[in-house]
Amino acid sequence: MPPLPEPTLGDTPWFMHDRFGMFIHWGLYALPARHEWVKSQERLTDAQYQFYFDHFDPDLFDPSAWAKAARAAGMKYVVITTKHHDGFCLWDTQQTDYKAPNTPAQRDLLRAIVDAFRQEGLRIGFYYSLIDWHHPDFTIDIFHPLRDMPDATDLNQPRDMGRYAAYLRAQLGELLTQYGQIDILWCDFSYPDRVYNGLPGKGHQEWQSDLLYQEIRRLAPHIILNNRLDLQKIAPDFYTPEQYQPQTWVQVNGKPVVWEACQTFSGSWGYHRDETTWKSPEQLIHLLVNTVAAGGNLLMNVGPTGRGIFDPRAEKALAAYADWMQLHSRSIYGCTQSDFTAPSGVRYTQNGNRLYVHLLHYPFRHVQLPGLAGKVAYAQFLHDASEIRFKEAHAGRSWDEDVLSEDAILLSVPVPKPDVITPVIELFLK
Ligand code: GLC
Numbered sequence: 001m002p003p004l005p006e007p008t009l010g011d012t013p014w015f016m017h018d019r020f021g022m023f024i025h026w027g028l029y030a031l032p033a034r035h036e037w038v039k040s041q042e043r044l045t046d047a048q049y050q051f052y053f054d055h056f057d058p059d060l061f062d063p064s065a066w067a068k069a070a071r072a073a074g075m076k077y078v079v080i081t082t083k084h085h086d087g088f089c090l091w092d093t094q095q096t097d098y099k100a101p102n103t104p105a106q107r108d109l110l111r112a113i114v115d116a117f118r119q120e121g122l123r124i125g126f127y128y129s130l131i132d133w134h135h136p137d138f139t140i141d142i143f144h145p146l147r148d149m150p151d152a153t154d155l156n157q158p159r160d161m162g163r164y165a166a167y168l169r170a171q172l173g174e175l176l177t178q179y180g181q182i183d184i185l186w187c188d189f190s191y192p193d194r195v196y197n198g199l200p201g202k203g204h205q206e207w208q209s210d211l212l213y214q215e216i217r218r219l220a221p222h223i224i225l226n227n228r229l230d231l232q233k234i235a236p237d238f239y240t241p242e243q244y245q246p247q248t249w250v251q252v253n254g255k256p257v258v259w260e261a262c263q264t265f266s267g268s269w270g271y272h273r274d275e276t277t278w279k280s281p282e283q284l285i286h287l288l289v290n291t292v293a294a295g296g297n298l299l300m301n302v303g304p305t306g307r308g309i310f311d312p313r314a315e316k317a318l319a320a321y322a323d324w325m326q327l328h329s330r331s332i333y334g335c336t337q338s339d340f341t342a343p344s345g346v347r348y349t350q351n352g353n354r355l356y357v358h359l360l361h362y363p364f365r366h367v368q369l370p371g372l373a374g375k376v377a378y379a380q381f382l383h384d385a386s387e388i389r390f391k392e393a394h395a396g397r398s399w400d401e402d403v404l405s406e407d408a409i410l411l412s413v414p415v416p417k418p419d420v421i422t423p424v425i426e427l428f429l430k
Pocket of ligand 1: 036188189242
């Protein structure tokens with residue numbers, strides 16, 4: 001097995017075992033339905049954005065349906081946006097009035113979501129935006145909707161990031177004490193070097209990250225914390241490549257780290273009505289396989305609509321995972337990068353002496369796997385446990401010297417591709 005990341009204070013073993021989670025981005029931006037950054041992108045004022053607060057009425061909201069879909073898809077944990085960059089809070093926070101109970105939704109939506117996912121046996125993670133485009137003390141910066149106001153610098157005068165940092169601590173205090181055990185904290189994000197027209201970026205100084213970190217650990221000693229707090233001396237528990245597919249185990253300063261890729265079905269995180277760049281079922285499965293094959297987790301995002309449901313495109317995407325995971329989860333849970341090198345068109349995941357051969361491009365009749373001669377006791381398709389016969393080369397005398405390298409095995413697969421998105425062969429190593 002490849003070298004493991006050094007342990008941190010957070011409880012990462014369950015996380016690395018479970019491999020697959022659901023990200024949920026849900027908030028007022030589901031109503032404009034044109035990206036969760038709409039307030040920033042369109043430079044909307046608070047007054048303009050207020051329409052979405054006044055009309056946020058998710059009348060079909062049924063979090064147990066979300067949780068059932070996640071479980072069916074094989075997802076083992078959920079990370080939910082408690083507050084996104086627009087500052088709107090899904091829970092009944094005492095720190096602001098800008099929260100779900102004061103919208104037509106009239107209740108603590110976070111609590112309902114947490115309860116529903118727990119009920120389905122998933123672990124709970126909280127996404128929490130460090131950025132806040134609503135809070136009066138949050139200074140205008142490169143991403144703020146008011147950044148292009150001619151008097152932005154003057155507007156910043158009364159704003160006090162010290163008070164805002166206290167607000168962050170108070171809110172995280174609520175989130176980490178009032179909702180039972182929270183396993184993941186996903187803070188988002190820092191940009192200390194992004195200066196815009198003289199307006200500074202934000203990082204550990206503005207968030208008072210060290211203090212915040214102490215508070216987080218005091219309240220939740222084993223929570224696993226991501227890498228976006230701009231912590232200076234403390235190693236985060238995991239790293240978060242975003243909409244990007246690492247090809248090998250993610251390293252930081254030359255050492256492997258725990259990592260989780262976050263991906264979308266369509267490019268936007270919040271519900272986006274007009275987006276057409278939805279990934280195919282095959283691409284979705286490949287994202288999962290490629291990630292686990294490189295020792296990582298996949299956090300796949302859903303953006304529920306303003307009515308409070310998953311739209312049909314999201315349901316279809318989740319169904320692709322459900323169908324495939326029902327038969328193939330053994331090649332995902334508890335699996336990691338293999339020391340064997342897979343040939344092109346193939347990805348390996350491994351769990352002990354089971355080596356999973358993911359056929360990303362279904363081959364014609366044969367699959368040649370170098371480096372495995374003499375090492376395989378038995379082989380079968382994972383989806384139906386049907387035997388896959390194989391031949392080995394022997395030192396100096398190949399089964400077919402033209403095509404088979406000496407240390408390879410040659411698997412025979414049926415000509416028609418099995419009726420699964422990505423077929424997997426399970427090898428039992430000796
Ligand atoms: C980003 C974006 C954001 C999204 C997040 C998920 O940093 O600001 O909208 O929530 O990534 O990774």
